[in-house]
Amino acid sequence: MGRLKAAIKKEFLQFLRDRMLILLIVWTYTVEVVMCTMALSFEVKNLHMAVYDTDRSQWSQKLVERFTSTEYFTRALYVSSLKEMDGLLDSGQVDMGLVIPPDFSEAVGKGRRGDLQIILSGTNSNTANTARGYAGAIIEGFSRDAALESLRRTGLRAEVPEVEPEVRVWYNPELKFRYFMIVSMIVVAGMMIGMIHPAATMVREKETGTIEQIMLTPLRRHEVILAKLLPTVAISMLSLIPSLLIASGLGLPVKGSIVLFFLASAIFLFTSMGIGVFISTLSKNLQQALLISFFILFPIMFLSGTVVPVESMPLALQYLSYLSPVRYYMEIALGIFLKGIGLGILWPKLLAIFLFGAVIFPLSLLRLKRRMYE
Amino acid sequence: MILPALIKKEFKEILRDPVTLGTAILLPLVMLFLFGYAISLDVKDISMAVYDQDRSQDSQKLIEAFTASGYFIPKYHLDSGQEVNEALDRGKAAIAIVIPPDFSKSINSYRKAEVQIILDGSFSATAMIVSNYATSIVNSYSMDLMEEYLAKKGVHLEHPAGLIPRVWYNPPMKSVNYIVPGLFAVLLMAFPPMLTALAIVREKERGTIEQVYVSPISPPVFILGKIIPYGITAFGEMLLILAVGTLWFRIPFKGSILLLVLTSIIYVLTTVGIGLFVSTLTKTQLGAMLLSLIVTLMPSFLFSGFLFPIATMPYMMQLYTYFFPARYFNDISRDLFLKGVGLEYLWFNILLLVVYASVLFVLASLRFKKKVA
């Protein structure tokens, strides 16, 4: 048996004996994906609104109906004073308040302007922003129809210049947050396992003193590391299969090449393990290794578009995110699953991940050597 | 007599261990800045691609309407549908508007002109907002056209329903005002429990706990000896976040500061209590870290309503969130910061916290036995 083969065999044996760890990895790739995908979403739907209608006319009725006929606003609570509305907003029972002025129907009927007020609870700025957008679009639509109707009443030909927006949503036509969440969870699982597991096993050898023994054998440093990485890559790649089955069960489309995704995942896993090995060279014991992983893991996770899109971040952070391999992996995954794009467009991102790995591994090897001399 | 000695010893250990100290102070700060800046769903400066097949004054005006809104930046002017595909595929543009060749002709012959708006829907949360903005802009452009035309004909028509939006609690609708108050709940749940659990388990691993077992220290005193120093550390952590949040991020604070301090003391006790409880379940530092990660950090981040609203979760998951006290404190701190409401709205969440903390201490004291096995 060659020495590399022996080292790999040993790593697999140790890995397979650690049931807890295997369970944890499979859990992260499956149950965690399902739970988070089902529960977590930024979708803004089923909002509750309070209506203070001082007009009480057909027009005002029609307007409220326009709101409640969408899936965004499902419930309209009529209130009889602004104070009542305050209370509902304060306690969080409603997300938005609509105030209809007393002369609303008169204004609308005569083609004059009647100003509506909406009051948004801005505590969750995302919800508020989205709700404002919905309300704006609903009221614009209402205005146009009302204008056309009053025009018709004036007896003019209803031939007016009009522009109609025809909105098409690509990649995710029903605008389901779920798809993004699945992809993000798979990416994050790969990163966490890829980083933490190699760091933990390397440090474990340091703590038990076996690393000194290993360093005295003819095993070269890169062989030691390579042997350590293979089991993690293998189980992670295997875990991808149930993970993807679950994903397709949840409706995730696979528009691009699944082979390409596996390839990208393998390259990404190696790179994130490079970071893990690097962390292990920085730490004396397991506790330090894990704390340092936190320090590195969180920034990478949040800067890479796995939680919120990179485009929403300040420019400086956007540039910083180019340094994160997770950003590229996330883009590749979204590209393959939702956009169906191929290597032709994705190769620079793949290359970036690869280059990151190509830098971090020699660095870790160097540090590993230096550490032995401390 | 014994308790001060325990507390003094604990503080010395905290101060002399750079890793613990760094985790207690630096990591929350790093996370605070990271979340404060990086987690934002604010939509502005949306990169837009324009495929104007008409190239008329009218189409120009429509594009200007987009620019004028302040949300869109027409970065790419394209010449083919193929290019539109690519711009979206490569993620260069989040939205593309396609103006048909007969756009101006249709308008001038009073026919309906259609403008195509193509969105990248991969991240649906922002796509939804972008879609609303774009629709509004086109609708409004259409209304203007109509009014202008009617004015020429001598008919005066105004927007029948104008809209005055008002935003309460967080008028600039800045994500950071929403994120930072929520971070109290997350960060105080992330680190104090882990540090507390580690401090106790470390004594188990090093064997110093056996000295405690054979000494006259009673379990409640020992537990207090851990809670007080780590509680104070956590409270300091909270003040630090509060200072950075209000002074650096300029988060408005509307409620009663006294109420915030009082509730955060209860919350801090709860988080340290979780750490205590975790320490009774495991004997190794690794176990303590992983366990606290699973029961504190992950759920407080994902299932506390910090980032992902609880209201949109399935019912079972909404119930699940009640297992994690971060959820209660999240509500409290946001209400205090942004709404400035008082006890009349907060009492229930505070009550939940108190109950949670008491149950934890009873459980931890019951489980802590002065025996090695």
Add this chain to the structure above:
Amino acid sequence: MPNGEAVIEVKNLGRLFRKDWALRDMNLEIKKGELFCIAGPDGSGKTTLIQSICAILDPSTGSVKVDGFDTVRDASKITSRIGYMSQAYSLYEDLTVEENLEFFARIRKVPEEVFVERKRRLLEFSGLHPFLQRRTRHLSGGMQKKLALCCNLVHEPDILVLDEPTLGVDPLSRRHLWRMIEDYHSKGRTIVMSTSYMDEAKRCQRLAFLLEGRLLACDSPQAIGDLEEVFLKHIKRVKLKRKPPFPAKVSEGDTIRVEGLKKSFDGFTAVDGISFSVRRGEVFGFVGPNGSGKTTTIRILCGIIPPSGGSVEVAGVDVVRKPAQVKGKIGYMSQKFSLYLDLTVEENIDFFGSVYGVGSKTLEERKGWVLEAAGLLGREKTLTKEVSGAVRQRLALGCSLLHSPDVLFLDEPTSGIDPASRKAFWEIIGLLAGTGTTVFVTTHYLSEVEACTRVAFLHQGRVLALDEPARLKAVYNTGSLEEVFLRLMERGA
């Protein structure tokens, strides 16, 4: 309670851990004012018995009474009367010597004036005074043990329970510890301790000998007779006659040459210009107090860390310039067990054999010998963590030998192991030397050093003496190497 009355009564004590009985049918009485020793091989239940006495472990059957109090019902009354020093150091590493003392005094409610007086006396007596402000983690192993004992003496308990207080401690510190223990005993206190040193067991008034969780004998050392023989009689020993199946090695000339070796860490000089050479086939003993630079020297010789100065040649390789080339020619067994505990016995052997590039046929042959030497024949598929400490150490030795190294480095290989297992270990070393393998070994058991061809005494990074054991004894005109060591250290200090 007058002296001579039973202060600790152990009745039908049994303790079950999962499925295994760590203690069974134990009946024992310890009298007030006694210096009582608990002896026995690895895993015989010494620590379990001690923890049961200290009321921090509840019995599964039977009962333990201390001072008339039951360990289950009145644990807090017992713990306020005893001092307990566990095998682990039991000190807060980040606190200074003074802070540790103060902490343990405070939690025992020692009044301030009394504490100040006791602190002064203890520090003086233990020689820890100069290190008052030093953090405990920076103390040597011997000093940590002394401090741990001081922390227990500071509240002057009626009963002092010590679990292997001298484990891994050099002879000089051991002597200090014993001075402290005997001084405390002379004040009429009861002391219960466990040990793996036979000479220590002989100094006690009565002795309990444990084997596989049962009490084998309990009497005065004189009545029990030669303890070493008792051990050898009761422990199943592997009689290994076969030499390891190694190719014959050249047995002439020097295999280690060290010239002016120096090593310093952050201004602290660990090794201060030492020179020596070791002949092929020699068993070379390397002895010195904790922190004298033994481990550092071994690590330099193995090429794990580079020296700050001097030249090192091992097995014909210039280790300073080409540390990588010495790999494969040497074997190394560090203080920690360097085995993978989650692999089976055979998987460990296969792994180390294969990474050293030992061919499968040769490996089979040597595996057989290693299994035999470790006494693990037929237990190849057992997980290493389920094997007892002494056996594990022999397996670790075997694993570092599979490639038939020219030089074998052993760093305190027998620390904390019972006499019979130590003897078995040294028999293997003897067989190895017979094949021409050079063995470089450090130890705190000076009786073991008698078996070395030559021995070097190290103190504060310098070699104080180097010669054959017999010649050294002759020069210092004494019958024991321990005496040689103590005189050298007292002169050197």
